[in-house]
Amino acid sequence: MIxxxxxxxxxxxxxxxxxxxxxxxxxxxxxxxxxxxxxxxxVFTAHTFALGLRWWESYRMGIGHAPLSNRYESLIFxxxxxxxxxLLLEWRTKNKxxxxxxxxxxxxxxxxxxxxxxxxxxxxxALQSNWLLAHVVTCFFSYAAFGLSFGISLLYLxxxxxxxxxxxxxxxxxxxxxxxxxxxxxxxxxxxxxxxxIITGAVWGQTAWGRYWGWDPKETWxxxxxxxxxxxxxxxxxxxxxxxxxxxxSIVGFICVIxxxxxxNYLAGLHSYGQG
Amino acid sequence: xxxxxNQNFIDRVWNFxxxxxxxxxxxxxxxxxxxxxxxxxxxxxxxAIVYHSFWFRLIIGLLALNLIFCSLNRLPATLKxxxxxxxxxxxxxxxxxxxxxxxxxxxxxxxxxxxxxxxxQRKYRHTSSSETGKGTFFYGDRxxxxxxxxxxxxxSFLLILIGATxxxxxxxxxxxxxxxxxTVDSVVLSKTGDHEHKALGFQVRCxxxxxxxxEDGTPKExxxxxxxxxxxxxxxxxPLLVNHPVTFRGITFYQSTYGTIVGDEVQIxxxxxxxxSASQIIDLKKGKSFExxxxxxxxxxxxxxxxxxxxxxxxxxxxxxxxxxxxxxWLLLNExxxxxxxxxxxxxxxxxxxxxxxxFIFSLVRVDSKYYTGLLVNRDPGLPLVWSGFxxxxxxLFITFFTxxxxxxxxxxxxxxxxxxxxxxxxxKNPLGLERDLDLLVKEISSRINP
Numbered sequence: 001m002i003x004x005x006x007x008x009x010x011x012x013x014x015x016x017x018x019x020x021x022x023x024x025x026x027x028x029x030x031x032x033x034x035x036x037x038x039x040x041x042x043v044f045t046a047h048t049f050a051l052g053l054r055w056w057e058s059y060r061m062g063i064g065h066a067p068l069s070n071r072y073e074s075l076i077f078x079x080x081x082x083x084x085x086x087l088l089l090e091w092r093t094k095n096k097x098x099x100x101x102x103x104x105x106x107x108x109x110x111x112x113x114x115x116x117x118x119x120x121x122x123x124x125x126a127l128q129s130n131w132l133l134a135h136v137v138t139c140f141f142s143y144a145a146f147g148l149s150f151g152i153s154l155l156y157l158x159x160x161x162x163x164x165x166x167x168x169x170x171x172x173x174x175x176x177x178x179x180x181x182x183x184x185x186x187x188x189x190x191x192x193x194x195x196x197x198i199i200t201g202a203v204w205g206q207t208a209w210g211r212y213w214g215w216d217p218k219e220t221w222x223x224x225x226x227x228x229x230x231x232x233x234x235x236x237x238x239x240x241x242x243x244x245x246x247x248x249x250s251i252v253g254f255i256c257v258i259x260x261x262x263x264x265n266y267l268a269g270l271h272s273y274g275q276g
Numbered sequence: 277x278x279x280x281x282n283q284n285f286i287d288r289v290w291n292f293x294x295x296x297x298x299x300x301x302x303x304x305x306x307x308x309x310x311x312x313x314x315x316x317x318x319x320x321x322x323x324a325i326v327y328h329s330f331w332f333r334l335i336i337g338l339l340a341l342n343l344i345f346c347s348l349n350r351l352p353a354t355l356k357x358x359x360x361x362x363x364x365x366x367x368x369x370x371x372x373x374x375x376x377x378x379x380x381x382x383x384x385x386x387x388x389x390x391x392x393x394x395x396x397q398r399k400y401r402h403t404s405s406s407e408t409g410k411g412t413f414f415y416g417d418r419x420x421x422x423x424x425x426x427x428x429x430x431x432s433f434l435l436i437l438i439g440a441t442x443x444x445x446x447x448x449x450x451x452x453x454x455x456x457x458x459t460v461d462s463v464v465l466s467k468t469g470d471h472e473h474k475a476l477g478f479q480v481r482c483x484x485x486x487x488x489x490x491e492d493g494t495p496k497e498x499x500x501x502x503x504x505x506x507x508x509x510x511x512x513x514x515p516l517l518v519n520h521p522v523t524f525r526g527i528t529f530y531q532s533t534y535g536t537i538v539g540d541e542v543q544i545x546x547x548x549x550x551x552x553s554a555s556q557i558i559d560l561k562k563g564k565s566f567e568x569x570x571x572x573x574x575x576x577x578x579x580x581x582x583x584x585x586x587x588x589x590x591x592x593x594x595x596x597x598x599x600x601x602x603x604x605x606w607l608l609l610n611e612x613x614x615x616x617x618x619x620x621x622x623x624x625x626x627x628x629x630x631x632x633x634x635x636f637i638f639s640l641v642r643v644d645s646k647y648y649t650g651l652l653v654n655r656d657p658g659l660p661l662v663w664s665g666f667x668x669x670x671x672x673l674f675i676t677f678f679t680x681x682x683x684x685x686x687x688x689x690x691x692x693x694x695x696x697x698x699x700x701x702x703x704x705k706n707p708l709g710l711e712r713d714l715d716l717l718v719k720e721i722s723s724r725i726n727p
Binding site: 063121122124125126128129188191192195196199202203206207208209210211212213215216217220221223224227228230231234235238239264 | 296299300303304306307310311313314319322323326327440449490492494495496497498517518519520521528530531532652654659662663666669670673674677
């Protein structure tokens with residue numbers, strides 16, 4: 001299938017993105033940054049096209065559905081949401097220091113996808129629902145937001161406290177206070193999207209399985225993830241917790257996200273079609 | 277206990293339950309205990325040991341109490357902030373404002389005042405102005421409701437919890453298997469471990485069950501054609517598909533599983549121990565009987581079982597001799613294999629012995645199979661509460677994070693033939709948005725007055 005061939009090339013293109021952003025960080029040269037941005041926009045456009053093509057190909061096969069129905073499709077969509085959110089963030093903040101992280105995360109997701117079954121397969125009866133699109137899209141955009149927050153938290157911990165930046169690496173990274181504000185804002189967006197993702201999942205669960213909540217492992221882990229970020233937000237609002245502890249909690253939160261997304265596939269449950 | 281000690285105790289309880297510290301602790305406990313549940317391999321035991329256990333519900337209950345206490349504790353301060361109408365002629369907001377928040381302009385004082393009044397009234401919900409010796413002051417604010425976003429979010433959790441409680445107290449969940457062509461009037465309650473039945477108050481018949489496949493063999497559609505009857509009268513007919521539940525008289529049916537069972541038609545070989553050559557194969561249908569040769573009686577099929585005591589598909593025959601007692605016996609489809617495994621076992625019991633009605637020897641040649649549909653059946657009166665909770669959470673989160681209470685002050689003072697306009701503001705959230713709006717305000721005033 002053509003879409004898979006294109007996506008395979010895009011996988012490596014994201015690795016090139018990562019290298020360009022990394023060169024910008026290490027060499028401290030703006031040129032690499034500009035090249036990285038341009039290149040990443042181009043790759044993202046191709047990625048979008050490939051997703052559309054895969055959608056179209058599924059209709060040509062007579063089993064038309066949005067490319068969000070198995071592990072392969074979820075991984076390439078996850079990479080797409082990360083790059084989209086990152087590019088929006090770069091455009092809004094005019095800062096490229098998170099680029100290397102976003103490029104690497106997108107590359108890893110796509111590389112992992114290459115090891116899964118990339119065939120377009122028909123939708124099982126349980127997945128034939130209008131809620132599929134709403135549920136998957138909201139969940140993955142929340143995962144992507146938390147992924148970027150994870151990256152910002154790493155930058156925060158990397159950045160030395162007060163302008164005493166001796167290495168080039170740290171010079172391009174924005175001030176800690178700015179990172180902290182940005183981190184919190186992205187976490188709030190991720191939290192709202194995760195809430196919406198859980199709600200759409202609950203409504204779907206009610207129509208498909210007759211219950212909106214059943215403590216299935218994936219549901220439970222999404223709840224745990226949600227609680228971790230809820231703790232973070234309460235700490236921030238009530239006690240004004242910022243900085244290091246916010247960054248650490250965000251890292252814990254993203255570990256939960258990864259487990260919600262991939263880890264629970266090793267536990268049994270109704271969401272097991274994610275294994276395919 | 278003295279009165280003051282008593283008061284002290286109440287205060288301490290109140291402070292404990294209304295603290296964010298308790299919220300954080302409870303949330304951590306909730307997260308950690310939830311993790312434990314997911315490492316229990318069996319979903320049913322995870323529910324029993326953790327999620328449906330008393331102590332897990334206690335944590336959630338404490339969290340709900342904590343939430344109520346926190347809300348009540350903070351409500352008076354919130355209401356005070358919501359109701360407060362600061363006077364326009366305050367000098368505090370203008371202390372330490374940045375230079376680009378002050379402009380010197382030329383023009384008519386009245387015109388400038390009118391312009392500012394018109395602008396604030398257009399952009400802000402509550403406005404006021406006052407004339408003092410120090411100049412003219414304008415005040416405007418909007419987004420007061422932003423203080424209540426948090427309450428909406430927390431209230432919706434209570435709503436969802438109440439909805440869930442209502443559902444588990446007065447709702448029910450059950451399941452039922454209906455073979456094609458058969459009718460049921462009750463379901464097995466899931467909670468009771470398959471012991472208790474619940475009458476539906478009407479009957480459901482499965483007319484047909486079918487599975488549709490894609491070209492590559494994966495299932496495409498599971499479909500049950502159901503008929504709902506009351507007092508034997510057909511009231512409602514509907515296909516039931518996965519993701520498309522059907523509700524009748526407030527009870528909802530979901531396509532859950534399916535399977536096959538022995539149907540109503542079987543083939544039986546009748547041989548004779550006295551005449552080896554006289555063997556015949558007959559078709560036997562439920563409800564029809566077969567006359568055995570030589571007026572030896574009639575043969576009919578009582579019932580079929582998909583798995584009789586672990587021995588596989590079986591059919592129970594009833595033989596009514598011309599005179600004498602009725603003989604009943606079970607024929608096993610896997611007779612040959614069972615004989616090989618356990619020789620002589622069938623002869624030990626008359627009811628399993630194919631030769632117990634002499635001179636005939638019966639054996640089961642073929643059984644017809646038919647589908648049964650497995651339905652999940654429930655009624656959840658708490659759903660409207662849960663759904664409202666879901667909608668309110670999203671509204672509340674939006675108010676909490678994307679709206680802010682913005683207050684602005686504008687001071688207009690004459691200064692050496694010119695007019696000085698100073699702009700200041702305050703917001704409970706989104707400081708960047710406030711700065712943007714103040715910039716816009718300064719720009720608007722200067723552009724209108726100095727074209």
